[in-house]
Every structure is written in structure tokens, then in C-alpha cells.
Amino acid sequence: MAEVKISAEIRTEFGKGAARRTRRETKVPGVVYGHGGEPVHVALPGHDLMLALKTSNVLIGLDIEGRKELVIPKAVQRDPIKGFLKHVDLLVVKSGEKVVVEIPIHTEGELAPGGNLLEHVLNALPVEAEATHIPESVTISIEGLEAGASVLAQDITLPKGTTLAVEGDATVLQVLAAQAEEPTAEAEAGEEGAEGAEA
Template sequence: MINMSEVKLAAETRTEFGKGAARRIRRENKVPGVLYGHGSDPLHLTLPGHDLLLALRTPNVLIALDIDGKSNELAIPKAVQRDPLKGFLEHVDLQLVKRGEKVTVEIPVHTEGELAPGGNLLEHVLNALPVETEATHIPEAVTVSVEGLEAGAAVLAKDITLPKGTTLAVEEDAVVLQVLAAQAEEASEGEAAEGEEAAEA
């Protein structure tokens, strides 16, 4: 899937800093943030909380910022801080991007299909795949088929089909997914139980 759309957010530059200022901003259902990149000075912003929360549901969402109604910038989220208990947004770092520019991001890895029978486990060694892609065409995710994979099988980065214009930003032989054999302990417990039943019989 290609993330073609961009989410428009109205942002305001902020001049107040520190915990007190951040609390005041959050009381107004807004989120403090910083926009940086391209060698420019970091720009401290206040962003609309609810709209930002919705936007961040899309991994690597492309955000079109209208700053103070004067300038427009494109950005992608680089770091998001949430309250560990309540989950609300505390702060967001945004990276400035330009149309056509290549950026390095991590995209989620989704799986489809059923493993070979036998109770084996699928381990996500990498939950997200580092790739280099165009800032305005960041894939939302990659999907990998694990249909029929046996214990010991692995999916490497180079095995994953990437959308046009997207390249790996990780070693080709990096293990992304691997199939682990069903726990040997469980099997031995089962055998022991069967042995006891046989002895009782």
C-alpha cells in the first residue's frame, strides 16, 4: 500500500517552554512539538491534539503543516512521546521533508497465510523494516506470506517485495521473520503424561 495522501494540520509557533508551558498547552487539548531538518533551526510548535492523534494512527504519516497561517511545510513523525499511564500525547518530533526527497523510515511488517501444521511459532525478529523511500510515497506497510512455512524457515529482508521506488535500508540477509519449532518441553510433558496413563492401565 502506498500512502499517497497527506494530513493537513494547523500549527502555531510557540515561545513558551518548560513543563509548566507544556501542561498549559495540553490542557487546551494541544500537543507541543518540534520541527527540524534540512539544517534549519528547530521550530517549536503547538499542534491540535485530537487531529494529531488521528494522523499518527497511520505509520510514517505525511503531515502538511500550515504554520501560523503563513508558511506550509511537509513533515513526517520521528519521535512520539506518550504518557505511559493515560496514553495521551506528551510531545512529538517532526522531521521536515521535501517532495521527491528520499527518507529512511521503518515500515510495519504484516503477515498473511498459515504456517505448516505442528503448532510452530512465528517470531517477528524485526517488527518494522528499515527502508529508503520517497517522502511523499512512503508505503504504509509490507505484507509477507508465511503460508506453509516449516520450523526453521526464515524470511530475510531481501525476500520481501517492496513497492517501486523503495529500497532496503538494512542488510539484505537480515532475518525479519523466523519459524520456531513447537516447545520441546510441552512435547515431553505430553509424552510423560501418556506414559503415566499407560502405566496406570
């Protein structure tokens, strides 16, 4: 995974008012922590951070006023309505270090005919990988799967150096049988009327 370089400023003001002022300056308040060091409160350029976070588990080369750190996003808060970034937690990592992250799940292929539904029991797959070699996603083939079929975590082929951070028998995807259509109220009324006429 390519490293994205971002510069950050140290924040000395805290609280909701200070966070709002930071966001008004098109910056995002955040905290950098890990490896036993004191958490560092920072302000990051909003546009650069937003672009970086389009990649899941992006590796960021952070320059905090001359201090260089490798970090990955651990918690991202967004405004539930407008979607802008409100706060980000960044975890310090070292090259070669293993970290536990969740990677997106993509599917390919078509289910067996019959109108069945695919349910994502897990929306992301917990894995352990080297901090500098985190897979961007995993792809699972659902080609020809029929109702009742499921895909377990242990069935998924992971990139070299990546291991599961969830039980192997955990269900990731399952195929649900198509629901029979409910009769409409009008159809039911028609049937009742016909029964009454026969009586």
C-alpha cells in the same frame, strides 16, 4: 500516501510546566526541524494529530501560522499508561526527497501444521523511499513455513521506488519449533511415588 493538513501555533514557552499547560489545552507540544533550518517549537491540535498518526509515516502538510511545511513524524512520545500524546518530533521533507523510515510488517497465510511459533525479529522494516511516496506497510506470506524457516529482508517484495535500509541478510521473521509441554508437578510426583513403590 495522502497528505493530511494540520495547523500549528508557534510555542514561546518551554519546560515541563509549559508542556503541561499546552496539553491541558488539548494540544501537543512538538518540534519541527530539518533542512538546516532552526528547530521550530510548535503546539498542534491533539485530536487532529492523533487521527493523523494512526497512519504510519503519515505525510503532514503543516501550516505554522501561515508558513507551509511538509513533515513526517520522526519520534512520538506517548504516556506509557494513559496513551495520550506527550510530544512529537516532525521532520521537514521536500517532494522527491528520499528519507529513511520504518514501515510496519504484516503477515498473511498460515504456518505449516504443528503448533510452531512465528517470531518477529524486526517489528518494522527500515526502508528508503521518496518522502511523498512512503509505503504504508509491507505484507509477507508465511504460508506453509515450517520450524527453522526464516524470512530475510532481501526476500521481501518492496513497492517501486523503495529500497532496503538494512542489510539484505537481516532476519525479519523466523519460525520457532513448538515447545514440548513441561510435565506438571503432579505428574512428576506421581512418577516418583510409583518408583518408590516398586523399590
